[in-house]
Amino acid sequence: MTADDRERQWADWMVAGLGGDEAAYRRLLTALAPALRGKVRRALARWGVPDADAEDIVQDALLAIHLKRHTWRREDAIGPWIEAIARYKLVDALRRRGRRGEVPIDGLGDFLPGDDDPAENLGRRDAERLVDRLGGTQGRIVRAVAVEGTSIRDTAQSLGMNEGAVRVALHRGLKTLSKLYRVEP
Structure with missing residues (x-):
């Protein structure tokens, strides 16, 4: 063609x-x-x-x-x-x-905190608390995709939505989370 x-x-x-x-x-x-x-x-x-x-x-x-x-x-x-x-x-x-530089991350895992690090768990709890404030479908989508790592496709199927709508809701939810974080760090 x-x-x-x-x-x-x-x-x-x-x-x-x-x-x-x-x-x-x-x-x-x-x-x-x-x-x-x-x-x-x-x-x-x-x-x-x-x-x-x-x-x-x-x-x-x-x-x-x-x-x-x-x-x-x-x-x-x-x-x-x-x-x-x-x-x-x-x-x-x-x-x-912008002019943001790229930094290779190979080997960086040796310096990052592990799962048993209390600061890591505190940050995760704070993130989950902010996600809880979203509520509704947007909160379920952000939790599924961003927190639990569920794919867009699986999230869309479980909620009976199309993938595009899930992407839009995820984007808006993350934007709202960003605003919430700036207000309440």
Whole structure:
């Protein structure tokens, strides 16, 4: 399939999705993810930045595409519109990152406190106390994913939600936790 054929397929799925065809819209987002992932990873490599944040940038781009889908004009090519959104999300991520240096962590485990360290347990209790303040679905999601290490997929299935909604709730919950921590260290 050529790049033009692929973009025509994306445009067809977007048109169908805008018309209410959820399956076509899901196919569009599923097809966009790997394409965006590759572009983001290549761009991060060009900037000399490790691609650890690539998936977050891809998810931000997919969310922005979803939220701004009504701005795409059918008479315009969809590829440049998608690339512009992804580029803005990449630039945003690079700006947030700033000039932060990367430090290798190999061998750092020898210096970190173990599970039996009282300070570690105190920090864990404080974190759990803050998570308890979230309550509701957001609290369950943060506890499952961030504290217990459950995957997004498993958390979504256990709560009867889709993965995107779980990611959004997790992001908002972590943001709320950050605010709570600043108010009550």
